Amino acid sequence: GENVEQHPSTLSVQEGDSAVIKCTYSDSASNYFPWYKQELGKRPQLIIDIRSNVGEKKDQRIAVTLNKTAKHFSLHITETQPEDSAVYFCAASRSRANSKLTFGKGITLSVRP
Amino acid sequence: EAQVTQNPRYLITVTGKKLTVTCSQNMNHEYMSWYRQDPGLGLRQIYYSMNVEVTDKGDVPEGYKVSRKEKRNFPLILESPSPNQTSLYFCASSLWLAGWNEQFFGPGTRLTVL
Numbered sequence: 001g002e003n004v005e006q007h008p009s010t011l012s013v014q015e016g017d018s019a020v021i022k023c024t025y026s027d028s029a030s031n032y033f034p035w036y037k038q039e040l041g042k043r044p045q046l047i048i049d050i051r052s053n054v055g056e057k058k059d060q061r062i063a064v065t066l067n068k069t070a071k072h073f074s075l076h077i078t079e080t081q082p083e084d085s086a087v088y089f090c091a092a093s094r095s096r097a098n099s100k101l102t103f104g105k106g107i108t109l110s111v112r113p
Numbered sequence: 114e115a116q117v118t119q120n121p122r123y124l125i126t127v128t129g130k131k132l133t134v135t136c137s138q139n140m141n142h143e144y145m146s147w148y149r150q151d152p153g154l155g156l157r158q159i160y161y162s163m164n165v166e167v168t169d170k171g172d173v174p175e176g177y178k179v180s181r182k183e184k185r186n187f188p189l190i191l192e193s194p195s196p197n198q199t200s201l202y203f204c205a206s207s208l209w210l211a212g213w214n215e216q217f218f219g220p221g222t223r224l225t226v227l
Contacts, residue, residue, distance in 0.1 A: 009153075043203060043218040043219065043220055044156070044203070045218070046215045046216070089156060100158065100161070101158075101216060103148075103156040105153065105154060
């Protein structure tokens with residue numbers, strides 16, 4: 001089955017700096033890669049996703065890049081703000097019926113004011 | 114308002130006392146799933162359901178049961194809870210092609226088994 005790994009497990013940045021969170025996956029047939037954000041005490045929520053037919057996707061201060069050859073994808077957050085502090089989960093899935101979404105273990109991002 | 118609801122939100126119980134955590138969604142989603150979240154282990158899938166009367170095991174199904182008699186409801190049953198089932202539980206739903214679509218999570222149920 002699919003195995004998704006995230007690194008580092010914790011990341012601390014200064015407010016205004018950029019943050020990059022990396023994930024690797026094992027199943028070369030995976031072609032959907034979402035990122036979920038979980039604020040303290042809240043439920044996970046989708047913030048951005050990418051499908052394998054594109055290499056990069058941007059939405060305001062966040063972007064995701066995908067390297068299918070190397071089987072890794074990354075979340076980039078620019079101009080970080082304290083409200084970006086959260087746990088971020090990457091995930092991977094195939095695009096077919098009954099496909100399972102496999103999550104990484106999560107990365108705790110802390111943005112220092 | 115489109116949402117996934119879970120009840121109860123918090124539960125403290127004792128070993129062996131059967132319990133049910135309910136999950137309901139009002140988005141007419143076909144796919145529903147249960148996850149448990151533990152520190153350092155991320156989100157692990159317990160069971161999922163592709164549609165009414167169709168359920169399957171996820172990564173950590175031992176000690177849990179589910180049923181899907183109606184499209185909107187997907188209860189999680191712990192027949193004989195044990196302390197290692199102390200965890201934060203999330204129900205989620207999405208349109209078909211589960212892994213290809215956004216999953217909407219419920220608010221979570223924090224379960225403590227003494």
